[in-house]
Amino acid sequence: MKSLTLAAAALALTAGLAPVSSLAQTVRMGTEGAYAPYNFIDDATGEVTGFEIELGNALCERAGLDCTWVRNDWDSIIPNLVSSNYDTIMAGMNINEERQAVIAFTQPYTPATPSAYAALSADVDVESAIIAAQTSTIQSGHVAETGAVLLEFPNPDQTIAAVRNGEADAVLADRDFLAPIVEESGGELVWVEGMDQVVLGEGIGMGLRQSDTELLETFDAQITAMKEDGSLNELILKWFGEDALVFE
Structure with missing residues (x-):
């Protein structure tokens, strides 16, 4: 999904923010809630749902993490990650060089669509x-x-x-x-x-603060596991249809 105005993010990144321990507290998962089918609001429940929500919940469950979802407007989603208003971004965000200068990414959880x-x-x-x-x-x-x-x-x-x-x-x-x-x-x-x-881009991945290496490694390992057991491809086909690109 989805050049960012990164000055505010870069400023916060250099402020020496302490890393979040993935084992010590609830992991707050940042998303936009306005980009179906990746993430959107269910009209019936008022809750955020979509491919990334189901995937994020599965990754947290597999990793034994207590996770909660936080909605944030797209144009400030990276600065608010760096400022520790949440701990990850799952919001249809394509991995590119400009963003990698400010935040870290897991491996892609979609092919380069x-x-x-x-x-x-x-x-x-x-x-x-x-x-x-x-x-x-x-x-x-x-x-x-x-x-x-x-x-x-x-x-x-x-x-x-x-x-x-x-x-x-x-x-x-x-x-x-x-x-x-x-x-x-x-x-x-x-x-x-x-x-x-x-x-365009290199595929969509989860964004994290560059200091949160333990949390990144935890989620990366679970994405790898879901690729290997086929469950990630199953989610992609569920949300994007039978003609969607999947991992080989």
């Missing part, structure tokens, strides 16, 4: 059009490097609305996020021709 452009017409020229993207994402960073006009929004749903109301010509986001929206639009939204498989 593609991004895609969606629009009201398949013939949009994405190199010169107005493109909507969520702020501080790898998609917004990609658009900024092209000849297109970047229109950023704090919430992913606002990027879709911008296309529908004519404010933007197309949206660029994780394909897994856009796919059900395109499918349920009844033909209103379509993939931009030749632009429905745009590979």
Whole structure:
């Protein structure tokens, strides 16, 4: 899922914050709650749910950790991790070099899934059009490097609305996020021709403070175990469908 404004995070990182012991207290799992199917709010219960929530809970159970979920807006999600408002990030966050300069990542728990452009017409020229993207994402960073006009929004749903109301010509986001929206639009939204498989980033992983090496190793070991026993692939197929990319 998902360049960040990292100055605040970097400042907090250099402030000498003490690491959190993964064995001494509840591990607070940070997420956005606005990026289905990775993480979103269940309308019936008001609770956060989704692929990452189920995966995070499974990782905690396997590791014998007491974990709780904390919601945070995307644009401040890294600074608030570094400031110890929670201990991990599971929020559709792609691993890239800029983020790795500020926080640590586990190995990816999804393959490097593609991004895609969606629009009201398949013939949009994405190199010169107005493109909507969520702020501080790898998609917004990609658009900024092209000849297109970047229109950023704090919430992913606002990027879709911008296309529908004519404010933007197309949206660029994780394909897994856009796919059900395109499918349920009844033909209103379509993939931009030749632009429905745009590979960005290195896959999605769990973010942690660089000082929390013990906690990172604990979660990394459990991700490896779930890859080896097939249970991670089962969760990917459950939440993203039978055609989803899985680990070999």
